[in-house]
Amino acid sequence: MEAIDVITAKRDGGELTGEQIRWVVDAYTRGAVAEEQMAALNMAVVWRGMTRAETSAWTQAMLDSGERLDFGGLDRPTxxxxxxxxxxxxxxxxxxxxxxxxxxxxxxxxxxxxxxxxxxxxxxxxxxxxxxxxxxxxxxxxxxxxxxxxxxxxPGLAPADRKLYALRDVTGTVESVPLIAASIMSKKLAEGxxxxxxxxxxxxxxxxxxxxxxxxxxxxxxxxxxxxxxxxxxxxxxxxxxxxxxxxxxxxxxxxxxxxxxxxxxxxxxxxxxxxxxxxxxxxxxxxxxxxxxxxxxxxxxxxxxxxxxQGGDPDAPLPAAAERRDILAPATGTLTRLDAYAVGVAARRLGAGRARKEDPVSAGAGVELHAKPGEEIRAGRPLFTLHTDDPARFDGAAEALSDSFAVDGPARNLPLVLDRIG
Ligand code: URA
Missing domain, CATH: 3.40.1030.10 (Nucleoside phosphorylase/phosphoribosyltransferase catalytic domain)
Structure with missing residues (x-):
């Protein structure tokens, strides 16, 4: 089989066979299909999608690339x-x-x-x-x-996904429902x-x-x-x-x-x-x-x-705290109607709680404390957020991320906690 045939079949909107999928995932994991060929195939999948049978075969191929844990002998269900x-x-x-x-x-x-x-x-x-x-x-x-x-x-669990995910990350091919689903499910199925x-x-x-x-x-x-x-x-x-x-x-x-x-x-x-x-x-x-x-x-x-x-931890030990704190005060009195999750996540990352690149270290104590959630009353001049960080140079970037993250007495748009159940 040749990678170019698999790529062009998907590029032209065809359905890949189980054999083609097994071959291309295995050959890529072994290094026999080049990064640029797999990148092209991923992009074709982003545009053309995959059928249920293709997605299932893709997941199986990634699962088969590594070991599968088995907890079958336990005396309780997993x-x-x-x-x-x-x-x-x-x-x-x-x-x-x-x-x-x-x-x-x-x-x-x-x-x-x-x-x-x-x-x-x-x-x-x-x-x-x-x-x-x-x-x-x-x-x-x-x-x-x-x-x-x-x-x-x-490293033995779904190694194909490890390699493929790193490639998708740098080639604009993360955003595909079948590729995300196969990536997540190959790891979860490998876990047994x-x-x-x-x-x-x-x-x-x-x-x-x-x-x-x-x-x-x-x-x-x-x-x-x-x-x-x-x-x-x-x-x-x-x-x-x-x-x-x-x-x-x-x-x-x-x-x-x-x-x-x-x-x-x-x-x-x-x-x-x-x-x-x-x-x-x-x-x-x-x-x-x-x-x-x-x-x-x-x-x-x-x-x-x-x-x-x-796992070696001390459940009674005090948790680490950040060296510095700064409050951000509410600008008005009223009902908090919106508090944007993305903006709060960016602020926490900028304070050191998360990483922009895989190899970055994280700070244990850094993050954001929220003094109000949507639907609650806030008062002008009282703390709305407390920022925690080890490095005070990080405060301004976090405060900037939060500056447009909330609304007072504005229109409310809050999704319910559980929208639906599937399966
Ligand atoms: N998380 C994963 O494990 N894989 C994806 O493709 C996206 C999110």
Whole structure:
């Protein structure tokens, strides 16, 4: 087979065969198809799309490029959640131990933040001593003993996606529903979970800005999961406004701990409970314990403490705090009607909480505290945001990102927390 034939077939709007897809993904991973040829094929897919059969075959080829974990022998069903990424999205932190406390095992392979969105591993690494790297065997032992593990995906999982994603990132070919769906699902299927809940974010702070494209992505990923024998469903959830009241690594861990202590912001609690119920349903445990009860009675907190300790962390150690703080004051009195998630995500990144390039370090203490959420009253001259950073030279860039991020008494446009369920 020749790469040029596969490229031109897709360029001209044809449907690729399973054999063509298997060959091109494998040959590219081995270095036998050149970067420029794969870039051309990706661009043809961006323009021409892929059928369900092609998307499924593309996912399978990426899955076959590496190892597949297997947690089949555990005495409880496995289930996992994947979020397409948002601002203040610390839900994995309270959710994973909550679901474990309700009887499922959660093998959660997470990533680091890039651009304006945060990453679960960056957040957890602000807990003193906590380590993201677990071997598959250590993960199995932790799942058996604690019921949950959050860790980094090893280099052996879907290596084709690792190479392909780096290429897409620099060739303007990230924005394709079949390519995004295959990329996410190849990693999640490699992780070996028996069921999966997708949290597909919609809104200014999300990858998918409108509900129609988020729905298309959700439906595509649910179909891929189902085709591969994994019970998969999706919630479409709003991301016009940040989740919770803190955005940044240690700031979000502190908020997650509040939720695990039975308190915390109502949107974080509500989404944690909704997703936990969905995961328990997917795992066949819907008659089991109520996740809201596990948050109230301390059993979710117990699972959190055991999970942190099992990965070398000290759940009682004080979290790192940034060296400098600055308040931004509300310019007027009235009702806050808009608080833009994207702008808050950019501000948090500029303060040091996120990275612009993959190799950048992150600051554990940096981020943005929100003193009001849409629908709440604010008063002129009172703090609206508190900025946290280790480097005061970063304050001005963050303040500039926030200058147009909110409206007082203006028209409200806030998506509901959960827009729809698919699957
Ligand atoms: N996240 C992924 O893992 N892959 C994509 O293609 C986009 C987002």
């Amino acid at each position: 289930t996992d959640k994947h979020s397409t990424g948002g601002v203040g999205d610390k839900i994995t932190l309270p959710l994973t131990p909550t679901v474990a406390a309700c009887g499922a095992a959660v093998p959660q392979l997470s990533g680091r933040g890039l651009g304006h969105t945060g990453g679960t591993l960056d957040k957890l690494e602000s807990v003193p001593g906590w380590r993201a790297d677990l071997s598959p065997e250590a993960m199995r032992v932790q799942l058996a003993e604690v019921g949950c593990a959050v860790c980094a995906a090893g 979970t028996a069921s999966l809940v997708l949290d597909v974010k919609v809104g200014s702070g999300a990858f998918m800005k409108d509900a129609a494209s988020a729905r298309e992505l959700a439906e595509t990923m649910v179909a891929i999961g189902t085709d591969h024998g994994v019970r998969t469903s999706a919630l479409l959830t709003g991301m016009d406004t940040p989740l919770g009241r803190r955005v940044g690594n240690a700031l979000e861990v502190a908020e997650a701990v509040e939720v695990l202590s039975g308190g915390g912001p109502s949107d974080v609690v509500e989404l944690t409970v909704e997703l936990a119920r969905e995961m328990l349903r997917a795992a066949g445990l819907d008659g089991a314990r109520d996740p809201a009860e596990a948050l109230r009675d301390g059993s979710a907190m117990d699972a959190w403490r055991r999970m942190i300790a099992a």
